[in-house]
Amino acid sequence: MKITVVGCTHAGTAAITQMAKLYPEARITVYERNDNISFLSCGIALHVSGVVKDAGQLFYSNPDRLAELGVRTHMKHDALAIDTDAKTVRVRNLETGEEFTDAYDKLVMTTGSWPIIPQMDGIGLENVMLCKNYNHAQAIIEKAKKADRIAVIGAGYIGIELVEAFEQLGKRVTLIDNMERILYKYLDREFTDVTEQTLAERGIAIATGQTVTSFEGRNGRVTRVITTAGEYEADLVVLCIGFRPNTELLAGQVDMLPNGAIVVDEYMRTSKEDVFAAGDSCAVLYNPTGKHAYIPLATNAVRMGTLVAKNLLRPTVKYMGTQGTSGIKIYDYNIASTGMTETAALAAGMNVKNVTITDNYRPEFMPTYEQVLLKVVYEADGRRIVGAQVLSKADLTQAINTLSVCIQNGMTMDELSYVDFFFQPHYNKPWNLLNQAGLQAI
Structure with a gap:
């Protein structure tokens, strides 16, 4: 064969x-x-920031x-x-x-x-970069050494991770996106408000709700990004549009x-x-x-x-589908999502409700505890879970993996209410956060 x-x-x-x-x-x-295979492009930002010193470790x-x-x-x-x-x-x-x-x-x-490459004036200028593979990563690192102002186009996961990496390198960074919020595909406003504030506190300029129309340059090298709402100085531009x-x-x-x-x-x-x-x-x-x-x-x-x-020779193992489960760390915050945001569900014409919980993730009698923001989106009719998001300085992202399984198995909020989760004061409260979400669903 x-x-x-x-x-x-x-x-x-x-x-x-x-x-x-x-x-x-x-x-x-x-x-x-x-000339290479199996490069983990999700590690590019870690390599750019210096967390991963040897790019060879990303293969x-x-x-x-x-x-x-x-x-x-x-x-x-x-x-x-x-x-x-x-x-x-x-x-x-x-x-x-x-x-x-x-x-x-x-x-x-x-x-x-x-990567999607928009056709517009100035797209061919030097220092307008793509971000996908190993060669891109190496080129971005070299260009960033000589750059002062860096513009990242696209506020998805890759764009967000890059602006954080560039800020940590001491660069002046602008993040541009045509949607009204960053991470629009992954998170609802309650979560993006927190992340935008976090980026702004680090001096990152956020330019959302505007579309890049062209690039201008001098001597063949980019110097400015032009959008539908303004102009931004940049001597390095990284495209992360999708x-x-x-x-x-x-x-x-x-x-x-x-x-x-x-x-x-x-x-x-x-x-x-x-x-x-x-x-x-x-x-x-x-x-x-x-x-x-x-x-x-x-x-x-x-x-x-x-x-x-x-399944190459005969149908053997079925694909179970996906929830698009993903996670990101933005400075001190651990964030993850699965399935549909409320925004996406409503845009798709679905009749949904949500439960949003803000609580401390473990008992207040413990020496320390962190606040957690959890949102679960579910169908109003039948109460089937269709999406969830979590954000905390404590790493509670595994809760989203649990909810991914719930969505994959067609579980309802009523079933979530009484799932058997352990309790131990180091990690959670007697009523697990996910149980609480189910119980609070109306």
Whole structure:
């Protein structure tokens, strides 16, 4: 059996390592256009700030490790075209320019995503940077050494982590986003108000509710960001606007969402026989709505890649869907979310209610305790849990993993009220915070 894998970051690495173990007789060939694999881009900000000194620690695999499993990995090889009827892949060696065609029995598409690059005046100026892979990380670090004013475009997780990293390096930082609040996709206003205040207290300028229209520069290098509401001096700009799936190779050959994300079934099969897909190139089943959605997260990618291997020969293990569960640390605050925010649920036309709790996470007779903010969103009819968020200086983020399981299993607020959680004064109160949320739901 000949297995061809196109792309090798999180989903690809997970699929390859599992396939090599499950099908030792198979001939597995990998084509990757970059010169490295398995880079944890979520660690870029930690590397920029100096918390992670050695970027090599952000890789968890390499071609040599795959070779030990019997995998043939071709780095700097770009897949140019795929014919799913003929079961062939046309490839170019980026070092020699040689082109050739390879045949497959099973095709695994793990081509990932790429940053959205807006087409506007000045986008090609020097020091307007992307933030996705290892090479981007190294370039940002080098450019930041000589930069004084840095503008980050996009207030999602990556953008927020970068502005914190740049501030800690002593830079003057501006955060720009077209939404009215930072972290709009992940958190409701109660939470973003706290995080915005935290950033502002560190001197970070927050410019929300405005869209970047162009960049201006001098001698080919960026000096200013122009938006619909103002102008901001910057000698380094990092674009963190979002990502789009890399799926052009299969355009018109498999079912996709309007944004190009490949639609896969619960066994990671595309609409074309013997073609599987996983990771940021795919749409995923989003359990809060029961529909497919584009949620590019490394956690989704490794699960999907592993399932490709499990289901390659026959449907065996079903994908359980995702809640888009994620977390972030912003200075002293530990923040996590799962499922839909109240804002997102209402925008989707859902009839929802919420419980919002502000309390100390453990008894006041303890020497120290921290306040926690918890919000659980649920359907008014049936009381099914669809989302939750938590914020505290104490690390209570695992509560969101628990609520992720609740959403995945279709649990209600009434069921949450009486789930068996332990009590120990070091960690919580007699009525666990999650029990309280269930009990307070009306």
